[in-house]
Amino acid sequence: MLNHQSRHSNMPANLEEKINIVKAAITSHPDFPKKGVIFRDIFGALLQPAAFAALRDVLVAHARQLSPRPDAVVALDARGFLFGPLIALELGVPLVPVRKRGKLPGAVRSVQYQLEYGQDTFEMQDGSISKGQNVLIVDDLLATGGTMSAACQLxxxxxxxxxxCLVIIELAELGGRQKVPAPVTTLLEF
Incomplete structure (x- = not known):
């Protein structure tokens, strides 16, 4: 079972090789979105079919290791939507989107969370998670932990x-892992 401090140790060599393929495909953009920030862009891996396939394989392998097995995959707005469906489909379980306020129809459950400068709101449709369901939450990036923590709360x-919680990239110096009330697994740490 994955633990709260898990990165990707104890991984078979072929999965480690696949993570290296993904890492090589991730691009870095200095001073974006503001000066002093180095933006790690997962889209570089999506531009290369071999890297995207390697990423899919690693994400699915991690999800399959969970015990008990996930009953649903929750994907976070917006880049989590790129990866959550791949995992949910491979596991044969429902995909539940968590979106920013006002983007989901029908009755929703909401939670506010802190951003670096202000607040935002995440929503999930009522009835999309049933009592007692085991859930895997997926996103591309863990930074300050606000969005992941809000999804856990929902x-x-x-x-x-x-x-x-399964994320591709963790910006460890921001300490977001400590804010998340669930085990976090990251594939790459910057």
């Missing part, structure tokens, strides 16, 4: 259990 309030 799942918990709906009666689900967060088995873990």
């Amino acid at each position: 799942v918990s309030e709906a009666g689900g259990t967060v088995l873990g």
Whole structure:
């Protein structure tokens, strides 16, 4: 089972090789979106079919390791939507989108979370997570931990259990992992 401090140790060599393929495809953009920030762009891996396939394989392998098995995959707005469906489809479980306020139709459950400068709101459709369901939350990046923590809160309030949070890139110096009330697994740390 993955633990709260898990990065990707104890991984078979072929998965480690695939992570290296993904890492090589990620591009870095200095001073974006503001001066002093180095933006790590996962889209570089999506531009290369071999890197995208390697990324899919690693994400699915991590999800399959979870015990108990996930009953649903929650994908976070917006880049989590690129990876959550791949995992959900491979596991044969529902995909539940968590979006910014006002983007989902019907009755929704909402939670506010802190941004670097202000607040935002995440929403999830009522009834998309059932009481007792085991859930895997997926996103591309863990920075300050606000969005991941908010998603954990939404799942918990709906009666689900967060088995873990799976992210591709972690910006470790921002300490977001400490804010997330569930086990976090990252593939790459910058």
